[in-house]
Structure formats: structure tokens, C-alpha cells
């Protein structure tokens with residue numbers, strides 16, 4: 001149980017500032033997911049919370065107590081590494097029980113806790129194996145076991161599933177979701193995977209270039225991205241963003257098409273229009289907001305992805321539920337669901353919709 | 356259906372032939388050493404080129420052991436080599452760990468300087484070393500050899516140890532610290548067991564280098580009771596004759612510790628101890 005706070009935290013390596021102005025309050029039992037492009041500082045932030053990396057400036061608090069200079073061992077936080085970092089010279093049981101061994105807990109208690117964790121994770125018949133004799137998925141489980149056995153205040157995960165194949169990833173994702181429900185401990189989870197982020201998180205923190213771009217629930221980020229970066233980073237397939245000229249009541253696209261946006265008060269400042277692929281409707285040629293030519297059509301069964309070329313704008317993507325009978329080269333009309341459209345100002349910040 | 360391809364028999368024969376050839380090439384001089392050591396003195400010149408002597412004797416060995424100072428030389432060599440191996444490995448492990456894990460001011464300069472020390476021919480610096488050792492009053496002492504060998508082996512041993520530490524993922528130490536270890540505990544419980552192959556290799560390397568070192572031993576030691584084995588071996592060469600049989604017998608005996616040492620450490624030299632630590 002822990003409430004974790006970061007107040008104006010920054011990290012510098014020499015003169016290079018890799019994180020700045022990090023303000024974040026994580027509630028007790030909350031599941032926070034950190035996402036962002038490679039090199040944006042996710043691991044660094046996690047390692048600062050763990051105590052493995054010194055904090056250059058700002059305050060780090062657990063349950064209101066400043067912990068900047070507290071050693072990792074005294075923070076009562078467990079971490080699952082992307083590389084798993086299993087001790088190669090210890091068998092599975094000793095790997096999992098190592099923290100209790102260091103704490104000098106009674107051997108009997110350690111044994112029973114290890115057995116219990118091994119049971120939960122389906123590792124019972126592997127406890128006397130060395131890590132090198134385990135598959136990737138089994139190693140991952142051992143790494144998880146090592147963390148849960150300690151019953152810590154908070155868990156940190158640094159891309160724990162990225163070395164697993166797709167099927168195992170789904171399975172372990174559910175495992176982690178269950179774990180969170182069961183333990184209701186605070187968790188901070190770093191991932192590259194959209195689905196992991198959207199399914200696991202209570203709140204997602206989007207980082208880019210060392211800055212927090214936005215913090216919010218998965219739905220908030222999807223529906224009300226604070227800026228163009230978040231808009232394009234969250235959601236798959238990626239949001240279409242096209243340059244426009246703002247008018248009093250809507251926007252004018254590059255090909256002269258005028259799109260009315262009745263619920264947008266600030267259309268005059270708009271420089272770009274963003275529409276998610278699933279928020280564009282396919283209509284008869286000649287009607288709708290834009291006329292387009294289908295380029296590549298992907299039939300996924302449940303959905304149809306249509307890559308279109310719009311004259312004067314360029315290529316866009318449309319995603320429709322079900323099987324849409326569109327052929328490559330066909331002329332289509334596109335209607336933009338204006339209630340789901342986003343407008344971005346010159347600096348990329350989103351212009352707020354009414355209500 | 357079997358996915359495993361049957362190996363080509365010709366290839367196997369070829370491999371073993373190549374190995375056999377190499378073994379003969381490497382072991383023949385050792386065999387010759389043993390053979391001459393076992394040949395009675397009277398027959399050495401008449402049977403010099405025969406592959407097997409017509410008569411075998413252990414008299415050279417018993418003479419060397421019981422009637423010369425060989426045992427003292429041997430003991431001196433053991434003290435010096437073990438001492439040098441121990442201290443070199445101790446310092447090299449510390450320095451290698453620091454080079455591998457920490458960023459600190461002057462790191463590159465220190466590494467460059469250590470490389471530079473490897474570039475001077477020994478003959479160039481032997482006189483100043485002699486002067487220093489003499490000024491310290493350490494001439495004719497085993498300590499002088501331990502100090503000098505340690506100093507000269509540290510740079511290479513440090514690079515060796517550094518590469519071993521580089522091979523141990525830093526995540527392992529971080530994981531240990533998350534598991535409640537202090538940095539020192541993480542070193543002792545996680546890093547140290549994984550560095551055993553590196554420590555073994557470094558110990559073995561320095562031990563053998565010190566065991567067979569002649570130049571410094573010759574310069575710094577002139578008293579018989581402090582001589583190491585390579586210097587002592589020269590006493591078998593008198594002005595007018597060389598006692599080949601005894602010299603070879605001494606040579607065979609001198610090989611024993613190196614062999615034992617490598618048998619002892621070879622289980623730590625097996626690679627792959629860190630496999631399974633990371634990724635899948």
C-alpha cells in the first residue's frame with residue numbers, strides 16, 4: 001500500500017537532461033502505465049522510483065515521506081526487469097526466495113512462501129531448475145514470483161512482456177491484471193504495447209523527450225488527447241492528421257473542402273485536423289466531406305482497413321467495422337464524424353471542444 | 356523425418372586427425388623432457404635421438420630432489436607465484452570492477468596509462484627497477500619478486516577482469532539490490548559467484564607467468580636460498596658441462612604445480628555460467 005508522489009523531479013546525466021518537470025501523484029493501489037517512444041526516459045523514471053538511479057532534483061515521496069536518498073532495499077518496492085535478471089547460479093526456488101534469504105526470514109516460512117508462489121505461477125515442478133534450463137515464459141514467471149513473494153508496497157515493471165511471443169504476452173497480461181486485483185498494490189508499468197497500456201492502466205502517463213505530455217485514463221487519452229503527440233501515440237491505427245486553415249465555423253482542407261465543426265468554439269486557431277480512422281464514414285462518391293480514391297484495402301474479417309488518397313491532402317486511413325465491399329481504385333466519398341474530430345493549434349496543443 | 360542430419364564420417368575422421376596432429380605437436384616436447392629425465396646419464400649421448408630409452412632410471416629425479424637445492428627453489432617459486440597471483444587478482448578484480456561499472460573522472464587517462472606501461476620492453480626498465488628494489492632494501496627477498504610481478508601483471512589482469520565483469524549484466528546487481536542487498540552484499544552473493552571463471556583465469560595466468568619468469572628473478576636474486584626455480588635451473592649449467600638429465604628431471608617436476616593448478620581451476624573456467632540470466 002503506497003501513495004507515490006513525484007514533485008518537479010528531473011534527471012540529468014552530466015549536462016544532458018533526460019527528464020524534467022515530472023509531477024505525478026500515484027494513488028495507493030493504482031495501476032499506472034508509462035508509455036512513450038524509445039529513449040524518452042521511461043526506464044530512467046522507473047529506476048528513480050526504485051532507488052537504482054539518483055534523482056537530480058525535485059522530491060520523491062512515498063506516503064508523504066521524502067524518500068529521495070533512501071536505498072532501494074529500504075523502499076519496500078519490487079521490480080520486474082525486462083531482461084528478467086534472474087540469478088544464473090541459483091535455482092528457481094532460491095531465485096524467488098532470495099529477498100527472504102537476505103532478510104534472514106525463517107527458512108520454513110521462506111520455503112512455504114516459495115512453494116505457494118510457485119504454485120500460483122505454475123512453476124511447482126521447476127523449482128530446482130537453473131534459469132538457463134527454462135523457457136522465456138517460465139523465466140518471466142520466475143521474475144514475477146521473485147517480486148510477489150516479498151509482498152511489497154509497490155511493484156515496478158519495465159517492459160516485462162516484451163521478450164515473449166504474442167500468445168504468451170496475452171496470457172501474462174491477464175496474469176498481471178489478476179495479480180493487481182488480488183494484491184491491490186500500487187503498480188507502475190512501462191510498456192511499448194498500446195494494448196497492454198489501454199487494458200491494464202487505471203491511468204496512463206505519456207512521456208516524450210523527457211516531458212510528461214498527458215496523464216489520464218485510457219479513455220480520456222483516446223477521446224481528449226491534450227496534443228497532437230498524444231493523439232497520434234494513443235490509438236491504433238494512428239490518427240489521421242491533415243493541415244487545414246481555420247475559419248469562423250469550421251476548417252478548410254488543402255483541397256478546398258470545407259468542413260463545418262459546430263461543437264468546436266476555437267476553429268479560427270486551428271492549423272491541423274485530426275480524425276481517427278474509425279471516425280470516418282464511407283459514403284457514396286460525390287457526397288460527404290471529401291472525395292477519395294481507395295488505394296489498398298485490407299479485409300481483417302472483423303474490420304476493414306481502407307487506405308485512401310485524397311486529392312490535395314494526401315493519404316489517409318479509414319477503418320470500418322465489418323466487411324466493407326470496397327475495391328482498390330474505387331472512388332468514394334468520406335464523411336468525417338465531426339463530433340469525434342480534433343483540432344490542433346500551431347504548437348500542436350489540442351483545441352478544446354465544448355462539453 | 357529426423358531433423359538432425361547424420362554427420363559425415365569423413366569429416367569426423369578429419370577432425371580427429373587434425374586434433375591428433377596438434378596433440379602430438381604440443382605434447383612431443385614434454386615427452387622429450389620426460390624421456391631425457393628418465394634416461395641414465397651414461398646413455399644420454401649415445402641414445403639421444405631414440406624415441407624410447409633402452410633403460411629407465413629415476414636417479415635423476417632422486418638426485419634433484421635429495422641432493423640439490425631444488426626443493427628450496429621450488430618452494431620459493433611457489434611462494435612467489437602464489438603471492439603474485441593472489442595480490443594481482445585482488446587488485447585487478449577491484450580495478451576491473453570499477454572500470455566496468457563506474458564512470459569517473461580520469462578513467463580514460465588511467466586506462467591509457469595502463470596500456471602505455473605494456474609497451475616498454477622489460478630490458479629498458481630493469482635497471483631502474485633494480486635501483487628501486489635496492490633502495491628499498493628488498494634485494495634477495497621473495498617479497499621483491501612478489502611486488503614486481505604483481506605490478507607488472509596488474510594492467511593485463513585488470514583488462515581481463517574488466518571484460519569478465521562486463522559480461523555480467525548490471526541488471527543482476529540491480530535486482531539483488533531491489534531484493535534487499537547492499538551493494539557489497541550484491542557483489543558477494545551475485546557478482547562474485549559469477550566471476551569465479553574470471554578469477555580462476557586471472558589467477559592461472561599470473562601464476563604461470565610468475566612461475567616461469569627468469570629476467571627479474573635473475574637480476575634481483577643472487578643468494579642461493581632465495582632463488583626461484585627458473586634461476587635455480589641455471590645452477591645445473593656449470594662452466595664446463597650441462598647436467599641434462601637432472602635439468603630435465605627438474606623441468607618435469609616444475610611442471611607439476613602448473614598442471615595441478617589448472618586442474619584445480621579448470622572447473623571454474625567453463626564458460627556459460629551466466630547463461631540464462633537475461634532474455635529468452
Ligand SMILES: Nc1ncnc2c1ncn2[C@@H]1O[C@H](COP(=O)(O)OP(=O)(O)OP(=O)(O)O)[C@@H](O)[C@H]1O
Pocket residue numbers: 013018036037038039040041042043044045
Ligand atoms: N547512464 C546514462 N548516461 C547517459 N545517458 C543515459 C544513461 N542512461 C540513459 N540515458 C539516456 O537517457 C534517455 C532515457 O533513457 P531510458 O532508458 O529511460 O529510455 P526508455 O524510455 O526506457 O527507452 P526504451 O523504450 O528504449 O527502453 C536516453 O536518451 C538515454 O540515452
Ligand SMILES: [Mg+2]
Pocket residue numbers: 042043044158
Ligand atoms: Mg527502457
